[in-house]
Amino acid sequence: MSERKLRIGFIPLADATALIVAVDKGFTTAEGLDIELVREVSWSNVRDKLNIGLFDAAHLLAPVAIASSLGLGHVKVPIVAAFGLGLNGNAITVSPPLYAAIKAQAEGDIADPMVTARALSRVVANRKAKGEDPLTFGMTFPFSTHNYQLRFWMAAGGVDPDQDIRLVVLPPPYMVESLANKHVDAFCVGAPWNSVAVDLGIGHILHFVSEILQRAAEKVLAVRARWADENPDAFRRLILAHGKAADFVEDVKNRDEVASILAAPERIGVAPEVIRRTLDGRLKVSPDGTFRSSERYLLVGRAQAARPDPVQAAWLYAQMVRWGQVLMSAESLAEAKAVFRPDLYDSILGPSAPMPASEPADGVGAFTGPAFDPDDIGAHLDGWKIRRR
Template identity: 75%
Template sequence: MSERLRIGFIPLVDAAALIVAADKGFCAAEGLDVELVREISWANVRDKFNIGLFDAAHLLAPLAVASSLGIGHVKVPVISGFGLGVNGNAITVSPDLHAAIVAMADGDVADPLVSGRALARVVAERRAKGQEPLTFGMTFPFSSHNYDLRFWMGAGGVDPDEDVRLVVLPPPFMVESLASKHLDGFCVGAPWNSVAIDLGIGTILHFTSELFQRAAEKMLTVRANWAAQHPEVLKALIRAHARAADYIEDVANRDEVCALLTAPGRIEVAPELIRRTLDGRLKVAADGTLRTSDRYLLVGRGAAARPDPVQGAWNYAQMVRWGQAPLSADLLAAAKAVFRPDLYDAAVGTAPALPSAPADGIGECTGAPFDPDDIAGYLARMTIRR
């Protein structure tokens, strides 16, 4: 008799391993009968997961940390033995804002430090003219999208709490909000940046892999008490998804993978948008300009699926920086403990590391190294923080 599991997910390309594992039969091969439940917002996923309506969840890495720390909501300790995606977000802006940033730039706007400084000049000019602050969309307060925007802005001298407005929107609503001019830009995962480009209403300013070489994006999470009660089921779940990730990363399977991801009840966008994402070859402007990156979204290659406690520490550092959490050795330890490489290794064996992986595990574009055991020292370098 198979083990029945319900898993909540958001329609994003970094749910690929979930969808392929269920729909290609990799879960069934492990004795798992998985029902994937599509949700519209991260709050929905979190709340249903917390109270046990989902056995596992496609969850934002920072949200998994926040849940375990009891920050922003009830405390529900969660763990992850499998990463669903490293990197994969992008910052998209309206054509008007893109033109303004280019006009203010003191160099190549492909450099996020150059574009960040240009944004600061745009903000200052708008303030001098008495114009409304720019508004940017992100998916959740405890999300990489929030921290991506804040890091980029802060590096350029923009205070994200004082100089602009950041608003929360579910990923599928970003494009319509940019089209209606309720937003001047947003940070979201694939495929929604590409949807905006194809509609001619935005320009991708940066892949967030240009801000950080390696940033955990989504995790396959389970509640800690559930994991303790179902250790063999968890191993089977990790094995099925590791097999799916390997399948996705094999270019020979891409057409089939894109068909699975775009099926009814899954992501439901044009297969071409999924293919661009998985290939790391995206249109960034309405004129068809292409940008490529071999680390835009890592699903399985380069040990992307093996959880790294350094990522827990980095996400916790962002929470402290922006006033969401106090600085505490106990909270830091709890944040690291969400990421469980030991569970991954026990299920599938140790994965080979990415040869070009940053020495500190993060690779911030500012060049400053991150020490997961010295959050205070890391934050001391930040001129803009709470």
């Protein structure tokens, strides 16, 4: 079997775990693939280099895979996602003053996203009444889960993310600095940046995004549809290696090894202990040392997390429609769903273990609103008062 050389781009984030472990633990070599991992600085770069063929595959934001396939905001390049690199994994972090303000307005348990969303709405109204500047929230990309998760959460409490606050794109490595020097009051970002802010004493983790949506497709292993067609064998071996890597990551006794692989300077480059917290879903949420745990913080391979679910693609598409990034159409909804390929996943990796009872029936499990129906996006949108038209 000849070695096949592939170049794969990634952003240094904990949800690149399956990819990094697949390569650095030798699962890809065992499949006869010679992979060069290329660390990138921006999602625009990852997208462009994948689109023009400088990368064979990439660690990509799930909504960017859909946006590229639909030609939104950029060139239209059909993407195939046959392996999910993780569900959830983001958190919302707020500055100490904003945390105090939300806490003062909270009527109920501050761990409840509806309580905090309503409290935020009152904080926003008070600021407006006093003529103060609107709050600024940082997120990572226009087509990002972070953008949609922040919007979904605050809109549920009555905050219009386009009118009442400022929502700005910030590269993840700049998030913490921007919170420290008060360019933003809060942000939604992946690991390890929330923990870094808490450890520095400049932020409180207000929510894990898994408290807002129980299942949210975060990153995917993306390839161009054409590449998948032209390289079926390399594609199959790449997915096989990822399946093994995801199983390896989910075996708790391997966690220390996984954390040290990810901690390498040319990979994520933060202390293994910080990565371990993410994998274990046990995060320090306050500078005073309070911890919060969740089984759902970041799902890499368990509970069918790696199996792409078209329901997730439909939910992301619905958010693009809700916030005016695309006009609703049945064709583009179908195109969006077709980016996520459970059929390919099943044919390469075989049948998955049954979905555990812990998982939401509609495949999303939002903290508010009716169950999500991927075949009736209109009803999902009509359910929300705050939306763009």
